[in-house]
Amino acid sequence: MLRIALCDDEEIYINKISLLIESVCIQSKIKHEITKYTSGEVLLEEQFTGQQNKHDVVFLDIDMPIVDGIQIAKRYKEIDSKVFIIFLSNHIEFSREGYKVNAFRFIDKMSKKEEFVEAIKSVWHIQQEKKEMVVFSLNQMALILECDDIIYIEKRQRKTIIHSVKEGEIHTYESIISIRNRFESPCFYQVHRAFIVNLNHIVKLIKKDIILDNSNAVPLSEKRRKEFKRIYVNWKFDRGNS
16 A cells, blocks of 8 residues: 655646546556645644654645745654655756655656656556565574565574564574575665665764664674665665655
């Protein structure tokens, strides 16, 4: 399910875009839910109070009265840092401001359908990538985790430790090489002979350490540093810094 929010103070335009996105989702066989807003304040209020489920992607008009789209996006990101923000505007000069809040895309309101198709399909692809399943061998049993649930993996003496968002530390005797070779998702990268990180969970790079969103630091090997930076920058760029 792709939960989509459309926010624009022009009701005629928002209805037009809603029909367009509905068409794209149906043609692409994407199960979806669209919620329309003519006020950014109402959008935020529903998220703050939990009146509405979290959205996966928000199409947001920049040129709105009272509080503009940039400020709405900043506040929304404080609630949900994982949301994809796609700005809509007739003023392309605002695009630089949009990327300051890690906007996924900037679409000119006069753009053709193809730009919306690309944006929706890209968001859906990334969402599905995060939900890919990985099977681990654990005490003669199979443990299945979503890719996005895995923060990082480390080799510790004879064991391999999987650090998970939901399950905490999971211990297995599988080799880190065996696990690495099973990953199909591009979001995993081996930053050190004893560590594999999920790029989705990286907060920042400090000198020789990678800081993850569970506050743990993972070492980055010197020989992998250059390649890692190139891969991570490209990976972030492809996802609009989301």
